[in-house]
Each structure stands twice: as structure tokens, then as C-alpha cells.
Amino acid sequence: MKTRQGTVAVELTVNGEKRVAAAEPRMLLTDFLRHGLGLTGTHVGCEQGVCGACTVLVDGQPARACLTFAVQVEGGCVDTVEGMAEPGALSDVQQAFRAEHGLQCGFCTPGMLASTEALLQENPDPTDDEIREYLSGNVCRCTGYQGIIAAVRRVANERKAASRDA
Ligand code: FES
Numbered sequence: 001m002k003t004r005q006g007t008v009a010v011e012l013t014v015n016g017e018k019r020v021a022a023a024e025p026r027m028l029l030t031d032f033l034r035h036g037l038g039l040t041g042t043h044v045g046c047e048q049g050v051c052g053a054c055t056v057l058v059d060g061q062p063a064r065a066c067l068t069f070a071v072q073v074e075g076g077c078v079d080t081v082e083g084m085a086e087p088g089a090l091s092d093v094q095q096a097f098r099a100e101h102g103l104q105c106g107f108c109t110p111g112m113l114a115s116t117e118a119l120l121q122e123n124p125d126p127t128d129d130e131i132r133e134y135l136s137g138n139v140c141r142c143t144g145y146q147g148i149i150a151a152v153r154r155v156a157n158e159r160k161a162a163s164r165d166a
């Protein structure tokens, strides 16, 4: 792909689709997703790896997009909040956050959802302490966290019940 001087073509699979855009080697994954690809669901808070708002899944693992250069994930898979459900629908995790009042302003929510997906992949039936520990890198200024813990608990229970009935 022809690129502007000083940029390289970065090709990624984002939410299951091949995407390619030009990026300077120093471009952060947050900027690549938001400005390069128009996926503004990934939020930028502290920009120094502390708040977790920018968390996305890179090859299935939670990653701070504000501490990752886009070129570092060339050829990899990135999953963002936009890919969690079909347009106009909500994933089970999103529904649980809504049902349990796990969000108010929603700024932290995309990162919380990505971390929750990763947690439940790793540990489908976490205790409340394990949920707290896993989500400790995601800061929320609004909710007091109780609704978030309850939401994760709800999804874990729903998935457990669904696999029992299957
Ligand atoms: S914006 Fe990346 S951790 Fe805060």
C-alpha cells in the first residue's frame, strides 16, 4: 500500500475484519483505532497505562492501547467494544452491565467490558475477590464498583446455566 512519507501501512484484523491504514511508527493503537479506523468506542483517559479506559483485546489478551504502538500489533487481531455484538444489539456482558447498573457516565465501560471478556475466558466462574483483582486495573469514577462486580457475577452465572442446559 502506498503511504504518506514517514508512515507505514499497518494491517490488522479488527473485530474479525481485515483493516489497513497508514500510521507513523510512533502512532499509538488508541489513535490508530480512533482516528485511523474511526472506532471511537475505545476511550482515552490517562494515556499512561493507569486507568484502563483504553483496554482492548489483542490476540485475545487485554492490552492498554495507550501504551501500544499500532505497528506492534501488525498482523494481529484486535477486538474493541464495537465488535462485541451486532450493530443495535448488546452482548451478554453489555446487557449485564446495563441490568446491574454497572455504569453511569460510561467512560470506563469499553475497557471494563474488554477486561470482563478476558477474565471470563480465563476463569469462567470467578469469585468476587477474583473479579475485583482482575478488574483492579480498570478505574471507574462513578459507580463504586458494586454494580460492575454484580454484572460480571451475573454473566458468569448466566453462562454457567446456559452450558448446564446445553
Ligand atoms: S488511557 Fe490507557 S490506561 Fe488510561
Ligand code: FES
Binding pocket: 102, 103, 104, 105, 106, 107, 108, 109, 139, 140, 141, 142, 143
Ligand atoms: S461509569 Fe463513569 S467512569 Fe465508570
